[in-house]
Amino acid sequence: MTAQPAGVHADADVRAAADLVAGLPAGPAVWCSGLRKRYGRQTAVDGVSFAVGRGEVVGLLGPNGAGKTSVIKMLLGLVRPDAGDVLLLGRRARAPQARARVGYLPELFRYQPWLTAAEVLRLHVRLAGMTVPAAEQRDRLSLVGLDHRAGDRVGGFSKGMQQRLGLAVALVARPELVVLDEPTSALDPLGRADVRDIVGDLKSRGVAVLLNSHLIGEVERVCDRVVILDGGRVAASGTLAELLGQREVKLQLTDLAPAAEERLAATGEVERAGDWFTVALPADDAGTAVPDLVRDLVSTGTRVHAVEPARISLEERLLGILRNEQGDGR
Structure with missing residues (x-):
């Protein structure tokens, strides 16, 4: 299991470890240690450490306000941590090159309603500085079930269709790491099954996936490991076998x-x-x-x-961990 650091994360030993990980040609897709973030008097993230290996699917779980989205934003360089280190694909997360091969589906997003689905993909390919052939972009729309709506304006899309388009955007620039923040929140059961298939395909091709979802059943089906956050800290982490017994x-x-x-x-x-x-x-x-x-x-x-x-479910295990944390006064 991933161990949390003790004390304030600012010493030379951890920075030396980060430099060592950065030098590995096939190091983890995500490596973070001692992440901390405060907003005013509120501590959102307090000493979070974990890693996501290449070709591994890791689920990020926890109640509302546990710090999941804050952690994701720090990993992607969207928010600067108060303390801690992050490496993406072997590079410091603050470097633009670190994010060039990262696909991201945020929890809340909106696309320009006057653009078509195909135009949204072309725009994000340009923003990524990549060259992706038009046929490959069409394949991404086909993968998420929107190939027949490629020429339709996004303003007429349902929430579920926009969710599918967001997933296509996250995949269009040939990412080596994909971060999905509530990817199935607006999808019907068929759409959720499609996402599971896509995640499985990414894993088979060696793409790392960090998945944040409130749908615990989906996490249990696709994830190799789980990191459970509570009160901004790692309450538990490990493989499903380790967590479920x-x-x-x-x-x-x-x-x-x-x-x-x-x-x-x-x-x-x-x-x-x-x-x-x-x-x-x-x-x-x-x-x-x-x-x-x-x-x-x-x-x-x-x-x-x-x-x-007779094995307990991930939901039962999660509730047990969170209740124990509350019982400890945290």
């Missing part, structure tokens, strides 16, 4: 033979409550442990009445 399965069984009990014990630790058995699954399970277990139990004459997954 060991996977288990609950089975309602009757007519157990000794061979069935042996088979349950061979799978993992077993807890019994009446005719319900909770069995820990192997950490390296590729999805075959449960069907193989049920098959073997049936072969012993055991009657299998129910099979239920």
Whole structure:
């Protein structure tokens, strides 16, 4: 898990570490350490540190006011941090070259209503200083389902269509890092599925994705790791397996033979409550442990009445972390 720095982040050791990371040809797409930001008397971000690897999808979670958008703005150089360091694609975030290969979909955005969708893309290609062929720009509109509306003015687009256009803008300049701030907020279930597919394709091509979303189910489906912010600090971070704990399965069984009990014990630790058995699954399970277990139990004459997954959801884990933080007085 990502560790938070102790004390004020301003020492030479961290700056030396930043220089080391910057010198790596295949270093992380995002590296930040000790980010702090105050607005007047309000501390928005307090010592946030994490990284996003190349080809990795990281979810940024937390309640309203947790500091998620402030962190994103500091990462992108839109807001200057009061303390801390940021590297984007191996460069200092303040350098324009660092942001040249970054695609960004902000939470709140508006495009000039008199422009067509195709004109919006051309404008952002010019702003990025890139040369992207017209056919490739059309492909981006096709990717988000707007190829048939390329010549329509943006002022007539629905919120969902504008969200799709914003995603096309974030992808048009061949980014190596894509930052998505609430990318599915205005989309219907089909649109959210499209975004999941796009994120999966980006990952397969080695593009890093930092995703901020209130739709926890979407984060759970696409993210490799999660960083949970609360009160401007990192409350927890890690892979989904680390945050959610060991996977288990609950089975309602009757007519157990000794061979069935042996088979349950061979799978993992077993807890019994009446005719319900909770069995820990192997950490390296590729999805075959449960069907193989049920098959073997049936072969012993055991009657299998129910099979239920027993791992907590990311939403339950998030709520537990935030309640613990509040209980600690933060």
